Amino acid sequence: MRSYYKIGEISKIYNIGRDSLMYYEELGLLSPIRDSNNYRLYTMKDIWKLNLIKELRTFDFSMEKIKEYINDRTIMNTMEMLKEEADLIDKKIEELAKLKSNIFKRMENINEATEGIKLDEIKLMHLKERKALKLNGEIRRDEEVDYLIKKLQKKHEDKFYLLGNTQVGAIYDLEKLHMGVYNEYKSVFSLLDPKGSGYNLVLKEGLYISISYKGPYSSNKKYMDKLFAFIKDNGYEILSEPIEIYKIDIHETSIVDEFITEIQILVKT
CATH class of the missing domain: 1.10.1660.10 (Multidrug-efflux Transporter Regulator; Chain: A; Domain 2)
Incomplete structure (x- = not known):
């Protein structure tokens, strides 16, 4: 040797x-x-x-x-070191188990988004208060939404993932919507678990009207107008800026026709 x-x-x-x-x-x-x-x-x-x-x-x-x-x-030191290694392995196993559970949850979210959502149909629903992470920015293009969402994720990378996250969205500029501008937003957000902490946005509890559609984001004008007409016909009052949630987006598919977006508006009867 x-x-x-x-x-x-x-x-x-x-x-x-x-x-x-x-x-x-x-x-x-x-x-x-x-x-x-x-x-x-x-x-x-x-x-x-x-x-x-x-x-x-x-x-x-x-x-x-x-x-x-x-x-x-020494033998004693070696035994202590091995015990510490075992404890660290147990901790890693626990972390991996949580990660695996999170992955299955995201797979479940995608299945619900693609199979459990009724499209092109206005719904009335009562939603409880929702906590979220928000990042403000003047957004005028779809690409800017994606950029800000990534920026938000990077800032809070321990809070949420992008792949399989059906709780990410953007907040419209209501004033611009009334002016006929449908592609400008005030901020992006990611909804958190109800017990989540460190949030900087709360979506109020109340009655929401919503509609989900499939296809490019540019289709939002058609569906936003449909919601506004429904609100007017029923004498509802809009209480906050509309939001849209990207149930399926560029992170899950490159086929635009597979995109699924939900628009929600808080109203008062």
Whole structure:
């Protein structure tokens, strides 16, 4: 068996960059010798240290903790370290289980949006108060809506996902709608779980009229006019800016005819 290995060999075997190996050397974890050409040569002592470093870094242990363990190893310390590894694995399993559950929920949302929604039909429904994350911006094109939604997601990336999220939408500018402008919005939002925290928008509880349609967003004029006519014919009063919710959008399909959008308007009878 060879008694030393060059830095390139070690880098390849352990899939560790040269910079990382030199960083471990700076920390005093590795102590390669030098040959006549001043090249680093790693001994078997460095090999077993790298074995431990590689494993412990997998569990995100700090370099300080790793160095402390390497310099003071006992059976008791090793048992404590293994227990801590087991605890970290349990935590990861719990996180992955939550992530899996979230994915199934998003799949369920898509199924409900594509199979459970009646299209082109005005509905009256009472909705409870809804909490949401909101990002303001002057929006005049569909692409700007997508950009702001992504910006909102990035700002609150621990709060919601984009793929399979049927609770993302935009708030219309009601004044512009009355002027015949149907492609301007005040903000974008993502609805949260009722117990969610950190929200900056509350959609009021009350009576909403809504309609869902399939196809390009440019179809909204047809359906918005239909809602306005319904409101006028029934003597309702609009209480807030209309919102639209993207049940199926560019994140789930590139086929525009598969898009599903719901418009909601809070009214008073």
